[in-house]
Every structure is written in structure tokens, then in C-alpha cells.
Amino acid sequence: MRPTTTTALALAGTALALPAGVALADTNDDPPSPTESVLAAPFAGHLSINAHMRAERREAIVERLTPQIIRTERKTARVKGVKFERRAHERRLRGDSPDELREKRADSRRELRKAKRAAATAENGQAAAAGATPSHLQAIAACESGGNYSTNTGNGFFGAYQFTTETWASVGGTGNPAAASPAEQDKRAAMLYAQQGSSPWPVCGQ
Numbered sequence: 001m002r003p004t005t006t007t008a009l010a011l012a013g014t015a016l017a018l019p020a021g022v023a024l025a026d027t028n029d030d031p032p033s034p035t036e037s038v039l040a041a042p043f044a045g046h047l048s049i050n051a052h053m054r055a056e057r058r059e060a061i062v063e064r065l066t067p068q069i070i071r072t073e074r075k076t077a078r079v080k081g082v083k084f085e086r087r088a089h090e091r092r093l094r095g096d097s098p099d100e101l102r103e104k105r106a107d108s109r110r111e112l113r114k115a116k117r118a119a120a121t122a123e124n125g126q127a128a129a130a131g132a133t134p135s136h137l138q139a140i141a142a143c144e145s146g147g148n149y150s151t152n153t154g155n156g157f158f159g160a161y162q163f164t165t166e167t168w169a170s171v172g173g174t175g176n177p178a179a180a181s182p183a184e185q186d187k188r189a190a191m192l193y194a195q196q197g198s199s200p201w202p203v204c205g206q
Contacts, residue, residue, distance in 0.1 A: 058098060065101040066093050072108040079115040120194040133186050137161075137193065143204030149185055152178040161189045167200060 070089055077084035093101065123134055133141070141160040145151040149160040156164055159177035163185075168177045171191040173184070180188075198205025 061098040062096075062101060065098065065105055066090070069093060069101065069105050069108050072105070072112050076108065076112045076115050079112070079119050117194060120190070134190065136198075137186060137189050140189070140198075140201050140204045144201065149180075149182045150178050152176070159185050161185060161192075161201070163188070167192065171195070 070086060070093075073089055074084050074086070093104065096104070138147075141147050141149075144157075144162040145160045147160060151160065151162070152158050158165070158168070159180065160182070161177075163173070163177040165177070168188060171188045173180065173188045177185060177188070192200055
């Protein structure tokens with residue numbers, strides 16, 4: 001009788017030592033069914049593999065989006081001429097979900113485009129008020145044509161900024177750019193620069 005009692009007590013102790021939800025194997029030693037396995041794992045406090053993978057993907061997205069937003073906001077601050085505090089921006093983004101960060105990235109890009117347009121408009125307005133051509137346009141004209149507004153060499157490029165007729169028309173110009181007044185050419189060049197930056201002048205715009 002004593003061996004039987006000792007065995008029973010050992011089995012009972014083993015059962016108590018197992019985590020909740022994990023029972024002793026059946027006497028026939030068959031493996032647990034899929035349902036039993038799902039119910040038994042993961043143990044309390046453990047992430048499932050899928051949950052762990054989702055957490056890693058979320059972290060990777062956050063690590064990619066956050067620097068993109070920071071860089072865009074730094075550019076916006078530079079265009080606006082205001083102080084940029086990286087830590088303050090990082091604190092503002094901390095804890096945001098990937099969807100929230102995607103929305104903020106789109107907002108920051110829109111804000112940068114808006115700031116660039118406002119800066120270009122302000123510069124052109126100041127130049128017009130002063131009766132002078134903006135310095136960056138003066139440099140482009142000097143490089144492209146030596147500042148000659150009536151240049152027409154027959155190579156398909158006209159005026160101080162060497163407009164093609166297609167580009168001239170895209171900013172509202174009509175007729176031959178070289179026949180337009182200097183003020184008109186400056187105006188159209190400023191509009192083109194506001195739209196595309198220096199890209200229409202890949203050499204002289206640098």
C-alpha cells in the first residue's frame with residue numbers, strides 16, 4: 001500500500017507544479033490535441049509568436065517614419081527662419097501609432113511646400129517693391145544669357161532666362177520670350193522658380 005500512496009502523492013505534486021492550464025498527459029501518452037495546445041500556450045505573461053512579430057513590425061515602421069518627419073520639420077523651420085528643437089519634436093511624436101505617424105508625415109510635407117511657396121512669394125514681393133530682380137534670378141540670367149533680355153540665337157531658347165516657348169507658355173507667357181519686357185521675363189522666371197525651384201536651369205541654377 002505504501003508504494004501506491006507514494007506514487008499518488010508524487011503525481012499530485014507534479015500536477016500542482018505545472019502552470020495553470022497544463023494538465024498531465026493521459027495514461028496512453030498520446031500527444032495533446034491542437035485545441036489543447038492552443039489553450040495551454042502561451043503561458044501567462046508570454047507573447048505569442050504572431051503578437052511578437054506584429055510588435056517588431058510596428059517598431060520598425062515607427063523607427064522609419066519618425067526621422068522622416070523630423071527631417072521635414074527641420075527643413076520647414078529653416079525655410080521659415082525659426083528655431084528648431086529636435087528633442088521637442090521627438091517628444092511630440094513619442095508613443096504615436098504608425099497610422100498617426102503617417103498622417104503627421106503627410107502634414108509635415110504639406111507644411112514644407114506651403115512654407116516654400118510663402119517664402120518665394122515674399123521674396124518676389126520684396127524684390128518688386130524694391131524694383132529689383134531677386135539675387136538668385138539675377139545669377140541665373142547672368143549665367144544663361146549674360147543678362148541680355150533680348151537674346152535670340154535661334155537655338156530654341158529665348159530671353160535672359162533662355163525660356164523655351166513651351167516653358168514660357170506654362171507660366172502664362174505669350175509670344176516670343178525675348179520680345180517681352182525685362183519685368184515680364186523676371187515675373188515669369190519667378191513663377192517658374194516658385195513652381196520647380198532651380199531644376200529648369202540645371203547648370204546655372206546651382
